[in-house]
Amino acid sequence: MNLAEEIQKRRTFGIISHPDAGKTTLTEKLLLFGGAIKTAGAVKSNKIDRHATSDFMEIEKQRGISVATSVMGFNYKDVKINLLDTPGHQDFAEDTYRTLTAVDSVVMVIDCVKGVEIQTEKLMEVCRMRNTPVMVFINKLDREGQDPYDLLDEIEEKLNIQVHPMSWPIGMGKSFQGVYSLYEKKLLLFQASKQKLDDTDTISIENVNDPILNDLLGQSSAAKLREDVELVDGVYSDLDLNAYKNGEVAPVFFGSAVNNFGVRELLDCFINIAPPPLDRETELRQINPTENKFSGFVFKIHANMDPKHRNRIAFVRVCAGIFQRGQNYHHVRLDKNFRFSNATAFMAQSKEIIDEAFPGDIVGLYDTGNLKIGDTLSEGEKGMYKGIPSFSPEIFREVINMDAMKTKQLEKGLMQLMDEGVAQLFTYEMGSRKVVGTVGALQFEVIQHRLKHEYNATCRFAPINLYKACWISSENKKKMDEFVDSKYRHIAQDKDGKRVFMAETKAWLQMVQDNFPEINYHFTSEF
Numbered sequence: 001m002n003l004a005e006e007i008q009k010r011r012t013f014g015i016i017s018h019p020d021a022g023k024t025t026l027t028e029k030l031l032l033f034g035g036a037i038k039t040a041g042a043v044k045s046n047k048i049d050r051h052a053t054s055d056f057m058e059i060e061k062q063r064g065i066s067v068a069t070s071v072m073g074f075n076y077k078d079v080k081i082n083l084l085d086t087p088g089h090q091d092f093a094e095d096t097y098r099t100l101t102a103v104d105s106v107v108m109v110i111d112c113v114k115g116v117e118i119q120t121e122k123l124m125e126v127c128r129m130r131n132t133p134v135m136v137f138i139n140k141l142d143r144e145g146q147d148p149y150d151l152l153d154e155i156e157e158k159l160n161i162q163v164h165p166m167s168w169p170i171g172m173g174k175s176f177q178g179v180y181s182l183y184e185k186k187l188l189l190f191q192a193s194k195q196k197l198d199d200t201d202t203i204s205i206e207n208v209n210d211p212i213l214n215d216l217l218g219q220s221s222a223a224k225l226r227e228d229v230e231l232v233d234g235v236y237s238d239l240d241l242n243a244y245k246n247g248e249v250a251p252v253f254f255g256s257a258v259n260n261f262g263v264r265e266l267l268d269c270f271i272n273i274a275p276p277p278l279d280r281e282t283e284l285r286q287i288n289p290t291e292n293k294f295s296g297f298v299f300k301i302h303a304n305m306d307p308k309h310r311n312r313i314a315f316v317r318v319c320a321g322i323f324q325r326g327q328n329y330h331h332v333r334l335d336k337n338f339r340f341s342n343a344t345a346f347m348a349q350s351k352e353i354i355d356e357a358f359p360g361d362i363v364g365l366y367d368t369g370n371l372k373i374g375d376t377l378s379e380g381e382k383g384m385y386k387g388i389p390s391f392s393p394e395i396f397r398e399v400i401n402m403d404a405m406k407t408k409q410l411e412k413g414l415m416q417l418m419d420e421g422v423a424q425l426f427t428y429e430m431g432s433r434k435v436v437g438t439v440g441a442l443q444f445e446v447i448q449h450r451l452k453h454e455y456n457a458t459c460r461f462a463p464i465n466l467y468k469a470c471w472i473s474s475e476n477k478k479k480m481d482e483f484v485d486s487k488y489r490h491i492a493q494d495k496d497g498k499r500v501f502m503a504e505t506k507a508w509l510q511m512v513q514d515n516f517p518e519i520n521y522h523f524t525s526e527f
């Protein structure tokens with residue numbers, strides 16, 4: 001098979017949802033269809049028990065599980081699917097954002113009882129940054145949920161994306177009878193089953209006016225379905241595939257993941273319409289996956305579970321060419337060549353040494369500290385891949401060293417944890433005060449715990465009054481110098497030495513923005 005064919009048969013995607021909507025369950029069912037696991041219940045939940053958030057064992061467990069399930073590769077109908085897992089816990093949202101930079105599309109799970117929730121909205125904003133194509137699976141139809149029309153309206157309104165129903169539910173909760181696939185013109189009759197994988201209850205019905213529908217569903221449900229299908233057909237014309245691929249329209253499926261219902265239909269449609277690996281941008285140019293030379297970027301770094309050994313696994317998304325084990329590759333940021341002899345591929349629940357990987361694939365590279373998130377590897381070309389930003393954190397605390405004898409260890413530990421993307425470090429230009437910013441409070445506990453156990457350093461986190469860290473830029477050097485002079489007590493640098501303005505309150509930030517309009521204030525590190 002040549003490179004172009006290998007690329008065409010690959011689909012690299014992530015499942016996103018608000019916690020509890022059914023991401024783990026849907027993942028498991030997809031793996032069952034791909035034959036990657038044999039029984040339901042085999043995928044361990046990657047969730048931290050929300051009632052035990054300060055239990056370190058839970059955090060450690062999470063780290064262990066998340067390596068094993070970070071990337072799940074499986075084959076389905078001749079398509080190689082790479083499913084990238086995203087942490088369920090909202091405090092790990094930054095990890096999720098970054099993983100989304102490595103996918104070509106996403107499936108969003110929405111609970112039909114709860115509708116669109118906060119986390120779903122935040123994740124959608126991230127998808128929008130790269131116009132990632134989104135498919136929606138409305139889950140838990142076996143429960144008494146919201147009206148399907150209301151759900152679709154809510155998705156359009158809150159997620160700011162047009163919807164296109166691919167199936168339509170017949171009843172809900174206790175009266176749930178199944179779904180009609182508008183895409184395949186098939187009726188799927190609901191049967192609660194956690195293990196079922198065949199589609200014996202799928203009945204082809206080209207036209208909903210077929211009288212057989214009355215026998216299958218009963219007069220009133222059949223009439224209601226006909227009415228719904230007529231209405232839906234009238235409102236939504238044919239699915240515009242380009243609009244889906246540009247992230248403007250989301251195809252929507254209804255089902256029940258735990259009952260394995262509607263999942264196969266989602267998967268069949270997904271392999272047909274979800275995009276294979278596409279062009280990606282570097283600082284220099286657009287790179288096409290079929291180019292001969294390998295290039296890719298690091299989107300995730302995972303510390304080894306063994307604290308005595310500092311090696312880590314860097315997850316690299318292959319963007320172009322063929323990655324070959326043992327070959328020398330160029331590390332663009334360090335402008336140095338490295339050889340990776342023990343590259344690993346991820347299949348569902350297992351890791352195996354691989355000799356080559358294609359665009360869309362994820363390879364795991366063992367690293368001793370040379371790689372960090374956002375790094376590009378290539379066959380010599382210098383441009384770094386774009387689109388892997390850091391986001392302004394939501395919670396800030398000042399790092400207080402508790403053991404002056406271990407200052408070096410603390411600094412090294414902090415730097416390495418930041419390379420892994422656990423949190424962001426800002427160092428004030430005046431006085432070198434160090435502030436750690438995170439998305440969730442849990443990270444501070446993780447950092448403290450890991451600094452102690454892996455680096456033998458002790459620190460405390462003191463509360464600090466900060467609203468946002470904004471990366472700053474300006475065309476006008478003089479104005480920038482004036483700004484920095486005037487706000488010098490509030491200027492810090494991020495881990496890459498980029499200048500950041502540490503704003504204490506929303507109102508104050510607004511005032512500063514009004515007073516210094518020549519300065520650009522960015523809420524992500526890439527601009």
Ligand code: G4P
Pocket residue numbers: 017018019020021022023024025026045047088139140141142143255256257258259
């Ligand atoms: P998450 O990864 O998005 O956080 O969600 P997860 O799959 O863990 O699902 C959250 C809960 O919702 C689980 O119940 C799961 O069984 C249930 N669930 C998933 N799909 C469906 C569905 O189609 N219908 C119904 N009724 N429930 C569904 P739990 O009680 O938290 O866990 P468990 O003991 O069932 O594993």
